[in-house]
Amino acid sequence: MNTSTSAGHALWVLAHPERDSLNAALRDAGVAALRSQGWQVTESDLYAMGWEPTLVRPGGADVAAEQAKLLVADLVVLQFPLWWYGQPAILKGWIDRVFESGFGYDVVDPQTGRVRKYGDGLLTGKRALAVVTAGDRPGSLQPRGISGSIEDVLWPLLHGTFWYTGMLPLHPELITKARDLDVGQFTALRDRLVDRLAGVQSEVPIGYLPLDDDHYDHAVQLHDHIAPGEQGIAAHRDVRVPEPCLR
Template identity: 30%
Template sequence: MQQALIALAHPDPASFSHAVAAAYAQGVAAAGHRAEIADLAAEGFDPRFTAQDLALHRREAPPAADVAAEQARIDRADALVLVYPVYWWAMPGLLKGWIDRVFANGWAYEESPGGPLLKKLRHLDVHLLAVGGASQRTYARHGYFGAMKTQIEHGIFDYCGAKVRRSELLLDADPAHLQTARALGARLFATEPAAALPA
């Protein structure tokens, strides 16, 4: 049995993002695995990067208790799934602040002056589910798919060595996306080639 950590960043429990995360978790459970939802807003995670976080980055201090707890939660997971609404062509500040603080020097990667970069999350598989309100044509016209790949897949996860296995953009709050999310969750730990997903 494997475990997925689903990190969710939306303040409204009745949001479509919450429904997508729940459907994904249902799919994981239906396939016989465990899913934990990290509801960052409900849990009150503080996304502010403080002097203590900077000291951790400089390797001058240990991580704050909330950061250490999140790192341990990721360490227990076999896959990390991010579910988030698209705000201003990016992920919400809450989720970005979670990444800023938790994916710290010494844990996610290791760098030192003049030394090589050590990518420490090579074992971690990442799956992205972004929920957007515009049409696919709008996202394509403005190059958002490429921007996501550069900013999130390359800029964050490749830097740490984590592998982004799947990146989905679910648009227009279509209820059919819940079926897609369940199917994606059910296939998360499948070893055989993925079957076609529902349209």
């Protein structure tokens, strides 16, 4: 993997209730690695913050503070355990409240009057990485696994949140058999994450197609000549973008 010595601002959001968890240990290692490379890192530990996940009314000082963190970040890391094939409720609530109208969606381009989304938005150009722990075996979250590939499982986050708001979604960093790791296995996973973060700025993101007239019609469906014969999630991938070698 290529590495880069330049640095920027990073926001690391953790959604795990236990301070002595595997997730917390990986977060600590990841944040320390970024800082050692010259990154300025801001953390949002949602459970430690007592984050209110329920959207009752828009806005609030806590929402504005998280939005400010996002706006200055070049890299956004969302870290969480995979619970029932999705994010913990506290993280889903963070997205629900922070990515509100005028920030995450309903962002209008004043030049064209068009709503900016799917490859364009207020957060365009930022890189977004999901660091995910799962209890099942590695094969279960592969393309032929019983759960489907981790990219398909996380489609609502990768495509529906990251890509929708203009962020460049990176391939998820998946840690499987999270409840059964010994010290040696944890060390290897920690080192793998640290090594990946060293090259995160030059890593090839997931190639999703942008929402434009070249690819989608006015019903927001792919034109017939785009990915002919493909159905579902795979049809929305840009085949010109190579798959990275992360391991």
